[in-house]
Amino acid sequence: MNDTGSLQYQAYHTIKEQILSKALDSEVLYSETRLAKELGISRTPLREALQYLSQEGYITIIPSRGFKIRRLDKETMRESIEARCAIEGFCVHLAAQCPDEERYQKLMADMKESLNLQKAALASGNFSTSFTEADHQFHLLLVHFAQNSEFNHLFQRLLYTIHLTTSNALAITGRAQKTYEEHLEFYKHLENRDSLQAYQTLIAHLMMPLKLNLI
Numbered sequence: 001m002n003d004t005g006s007l008q009y010q011a012y013h014t015i016k017e018q019i020l021s022k023a024l025d026s027e028v029l030y031s032e033t034r035l036a037k038e039l040g041i042s043r044t045p046l047r048e049a050l051q052y053l054s055q056e057g058y059i060t061i062i063p064s065r066g067f068k069i070r071r072l073d074k075e076t077m078r079e080s081i082e083a084r085c086a087i088e089g090f091c092v093h094l095a096a097q098c099p100d101e102e103r104y105q106k107l108m109a110d111m112k113e114s115l116n117l118q119k120a121a122l123a124s125g126n127f128s129t130s131f132t133e134a135d136h137q138f139h140l141l142l143v144h145f146a147q148n149s150e151f152n153h154l155f156q157r158l159l160y161t162i163h164l165t166t167s168n169a170l171a172i173t174g175r176a177q178k179t180y181e182e183h184l185e186f187y188k189h190l191e192n193r194d195s196l197q198a199y200q201t202l203i204a205h206l207m208m209p210l211k212l213n214l215i
Contacts, residue, residue: 007041011049014039019058019069020163026069029062057160072164074215080161084139085206087151089199091142096195098145107145111187114138118180131176132166138183168214175212179205 015035018024036046050067053059059067070076098104114137121131136159143155170176182205189198 007045008048008052011039011041011046012052015049015053016058019053019160024069026071029066029068031066055157057157070160072161072168072215076161077165077215078210080158080165081206081210083154083158084162085203087155088139088142088202088206091146091151092190092199092202093195094146095142096190096193096198103145107141108187108191110141111138111190114141115180115184115187118183122176122180131179132163132170135166135179135183136162165209165214169209169212172212182208 015024024030032043032046032050036043039046050059050061054061054067057070060070061067095104095107098107114134117134118131118138121134124130140155143151170179182201186198186201186205189201
């Protein structure tokens with residue numbers, strides 16, 4: 001949703017921020033009518049905003065009743081991680097074998113900057129915001145490198161589940177530091193254009209939350 005001046009965008013942005021800040025309760029069934037009144041808009045732009053949020057995996061719309069915030073369960077987490085492995089794993093091979101040296105070096109430079117941001121966040125102890133944002137950006141750089149609109153769309157659909165999984169994982173003592181180290185190891189393999197080692201490191205990193213008993 002790119003029309004930043006529209007009522008739909010304003011509603012989308014407001015509700016999304018409320019979801020990410022956990023101001024909305026995943027146990028509650030929210031009424032469209034009531035929420036439209038609270039936001040001071042009609043139900044039409046609200047419904048359009050909710051459709052976008054549903055497409056991106058933030059909410060589940062219950063016809064004629066309202067919507068609920070999507071919760072993370074083991075099956076959803078497993079499926080989203082496996083989808084990430086398929087998308088990002090393919091992107092690793094594209095990057096490692098990229099014949100355009102300038103484009104490849106740009107990816108490496110952007111990833112290095114992301115690693116520096118992660119390191120700075122670790123030093124400040126700010127895991128919940130700065131580190132998480134840098135973590136997501138690191139992986140998005142790889143996905144966007146493929147220049148595949150379907151990959152971008154699928155990954156966008158996974159972002160909320162990724163956010164929930166990451167938040168739960170980083171709550172475990174030492175996991176943020178380990179995440180940075182795994183990113184750094186992956187970066188070094190990709191820098192050497194070692195496609196196999198980079199791929200294996202990435203897959204092990206992405207699958208790790210399934211071993212942490214987060215749910």
